[in-house]
Amino acid sequence: MSVLIYAESENGSLRKGAFEVASYAKGVADALGTTVTAVTINVSDVSVLGTYGVSKVLQVSNDSLEKFQAKSYSSIIAEAAKAEDSKVIILSSSTNSKYVAPLLGVALNAAVASNVVSLPKSTSPFVVERTAFTNKAFQDTQLNSEVKIICVSSNAYGIKEAEGSAAAEAFSPTIDSGSLEVVSIDKATDKVSIADAEVVVSGGRGLKGPENWHLIEDLADVLGAATACSKPVSDMGWRPHSEHVGQTGKPVATNLYIAVGISGAIQHLAGINASKVKVVVNTDPEAPFFKAADYGVVGDAFEVVPQLIEKLKEFKSAN
Amino acid sequence: MKILVCISHVPDTTSKINFTDGDTKFDTNGVSFVINPNDEFGLTRAMWFKEKQGASVDVVNVGGADTEPTIRKCLAIGADNAIRVNADPSDSFFVAQELASVAKNGGYDLIIAGRESIDYNGGVVPGMLAALLDANFVNTCISLEVDGTSATAVREIDGGKETIKATLPLVIGGQKGLVEESDLRIPNMRGIMMARKKPLTVIEPTGTASQSQPSSFSKPEPKGSVKLVSADNLDELIGLLHNEAKVI
Numbered sequence: 319m320s321v322l323i324y325a326e327s328e329n330g331s332l333r334k335g336a337f338e339v340a341s342y343a344k345g346v347a348d349a350l351g352t353t354v355t356a357v358t359i360n361v362s363d364v365s366v367l368g369t370y371g372v373s374k375v376l377q378v379s380n381d382s383l384e385k386f387q388a389k390s391y392s393s394i395i396a397e398a399a400k401a402e403d404s405k406v407i408i409l410s411s412s413t414n415s416k417y418v419a420p421l422l423g424v425a426l427n428a429a430v431a432s433n434v435v436s437l438p439k440s441t442s443p444f445v446v447e448r449t450a451f452t453n454k455a456f457q458d459t460q461l462n463s464e465v466k467i468i469c470v471s472s473n474a475y476g477i478k479e480a481e482g483s484a485a486a487e488a489f490s491p492t493i494d495s496g497s498l499e500v501v502s503i504d505k506a507t508d509k510v511s512i513a514d515a516e517v518v519v520s521g522g523r524g525l526k527g528p529e530n531w532h533l534i535e536d537l538a539d540v541l542g543a544a545t546a547c548s549k550p551v552s553d554m555g556w557r558p559h560s561e562h563v564g565q566t567g568k569p570v571a572t573n574l575y576i577a578v579g580i581s582g583a584i585q586h587l588a589g590i591n592a593s594k595v596k597v598v599v600n601t602d603p604e605a606p607f608f609k610a611a612d613y614g615v616v617g618d619a620f621e622v623v624p625q626l627i628e629k630l631k632e633f634k635s636a637n
Numbered sequence: 638m639k640i641l642v643c644i645s646h647v648p649d650t651t652s653k654i655n656f657t658d659g660d661t662k663f664d665t666n667g668v669s670f671v672i673n674p675n676d677e678f679g680l681t682r683a684m685w686f687k688e689k690q691g692a693s694v695d696v697v698n699v700g701g702a703d704t705e706p707t708i709r710k711c712l713a714i715g716a717d718n719a720i721r722v723n724a725d726p727s728d729s730f731f732v733a734q735e736l737a738s739v740a741k742n743g744g745y746d747l748i749i750a751g752r753e754s755i756d757y758n759g760g761v762v763p764g765m766l767a768a769l770l771d772a773n774f775v776n777t778c779i780s781l782e783v784d785g786t787s788a789t790a791v792r793e794i795d796g797g798k799e800t801i802k803a804t805l806p807l808v809i810g811g812q813k814g815l816v817e818e819s820d821l822r823i824p825n826m827r828g829i830m831m832a833r834k835k836p837l838t839v840i841e842p843t844g845t846a847s848q849s850q851p852s853s854f855s856k857p858e859p860k861g862s863v864k865l866v867s868a869d870n871l872d873e874l875i876g877l878l879h880n881e882a883k884v885i
């Protein structure tokens with residue numbers, strides 16, 4: 319009856335999201351009076367999961383799983399859920415977890431609640447709070463199926479340490495590998511992705527052209543941040559589509575979001591509103607972004623950003 | 638090739654979001670509805686297949702009669718047939734079941750859905766639909782080519798992209814990238830006239846039960862006002878981010 323999580327990893331290391339999912343699951347398990355079991359795929363050292371409330375780890379090791387495949391991952395998690403007789407399964411809101419969740423939902427005849435932001439409001443009936451209308455509202459949803467799947471919104475619950483340790487055991491499920499063939503993966507290994515970043519620096523049309531993007535990149539570099547952009551910037555080809563954030567682009571839920579030369583249109587704000595702290599740099603004091611931001615600088619990006627980079631460098635070397 | 642495009646009817650992105658009936662229902666008063674943006678990229682890609690490679694394009698929506706203007710717009714853009722499953726799209730599982738039933742009856746080679754709808758943002762329907770059909774599935778799809786019975790799709794992943802080969806039948810959860818913003822079509826007069834004559838078949842739901850139900854809505858707390866920092870005093874900004882916000 320344990321609460322089951324899929325602890326996501328990449329190249330053999332657990333992702334930060336796995337710790338948040340574990341922390342959240344511990345909260346759910348406490349409410350249900352049970353424990354947390356994690357499934358890991360090709361991770362050799364899983365002991366750290368104990369620090370976040372996991373008491374048992376089902377460790378799957380299989381060379382055929384080197385590349386992520388939603389179908390095979392779903393079949394593994396489904397078998398683990400059956401082995402553990404789990405009624406609540408918790409995943410992150412990463413691209414891969416959201417790919418797996420609906421397949422798992424059908425396999426286990428389970429309702430799937432995505433973008434869940436807090437611990438269940440009640441466990442009987444089972445009610446969770448999720449975001450709706452791209453962060454413009456919250457929706458309480460009652461899950462009536464026997465098995466329930468929750469995708470936790472990233473950064474909404476946070477990482478919480480717990481006492482205890484995790485006992486690992488090898489798990490060898492039957493894998494349904496499906497018939498998709500991953501031909502190639504094209505991924506910048508030297509850059510933080512928007513999904514994993516603690517800080518995102520985002521540029522808009524106010525930067526005038528792609529040739530000025532060193533401002534955004536340098537600012538991101540000092541902060542160890544990912545770079546993003548507004549929709550017109552990607553539509554005009556100044557930046558790749560993968561950087562487009564907002565209601566019709568990627569969602570952003572970081573600790574710090576810095577918007578440079580972005581007006582703050584409703585569609586842009588909807589997608590980034592889940593970020594904890596927002597900073598805006600814009601020449602126009604009337605720009606709507608100032609109504610959504612925590613901190614604002616009315617000023618020209620071409621003057622403010624270079625100074626900010628220098629000052630942050632000084633700050634970083636002193637701290 | 639037979640293509641089915643799943644269309645969700647959603648509030649325009651600029652809509653004010655309010656609730657009625659003791660915060661249990663979305664207030665549609667004064668809200669204009671549009672084709673879900675992710676679905677529109679998919680529909681436009683479907684039109685490309687129709688024009689360049691030869692394909693028939695059907696659209697399907699699970700919804701009440703109020704969604705018909707949105708469905709007609711898809712016909713005006715160039716879809717051949719429309720199907721409306723006459724039911725309230727109560728939850729993802731229910732919608733996926735209804736779509737699966739339409740898809741099975743139609744024998745489609747390619748089913749294009751949007752990665753998520755911008756109203757409830759579930760992102761669950763396309764995957765459930767694929768699983769119910771036992772078809773191949775590519776989510777967050779940003780490029781799709783079809784050659785005979787095989788497809789090459791590009792999927793967006795965190796921090797990059799992945800190229801996938803799959804055989805039809807295939808279901809995708811699509812988004813921008815399938816086509817560019819500038820490829821989107823505004824229906825012209827001729828399209829609108831023709832759409833009036835195209836079939837829009839209304840069918841009753843199969844009656845599967847849903848697995849979840851929304852109970853109530855709420856809105857985020859209003860935000861406190863912004864703290865302005867002078868452009869000449871960026872040390873103050875760094876101080877605030879470090880000491881007050883504790884994010885650097």
Ligand SMILES: Cc1cc2nc3c(=O)[nH]c(=O)nc-3n(C[C@H](O)[C@H](O)[C@H](O)COP(=O)(O)OP(=O)(O)OC[C@H]3O[C@@H](n4cnc5c(N)ncnc54)[C@H](O)[C@@H]3O)c2cc1C
Nearest residue numbers: 522523524548549564565566579580581583585586601619
């Ligand atoms: C259906 C739909 C979906 C959409 N989805 C999205 C989405 O997902 N994401 C998104 O971002 N947008 C989206 N949009 C577009 C959105 O409405 C805005 O058009 C867009 O966000 C504006 O981008 P921007 O802020 O970069 O440009 P602008 O609105 O042109 O703003 C540029 C800003 O830069 C400032 N500026 C100019 N020069 C300087 C300078 N030297 N220094 C500092 N500031 C300067 C200006 O004061 C201005 O505020 C969508 C629109 C529609 C209709």
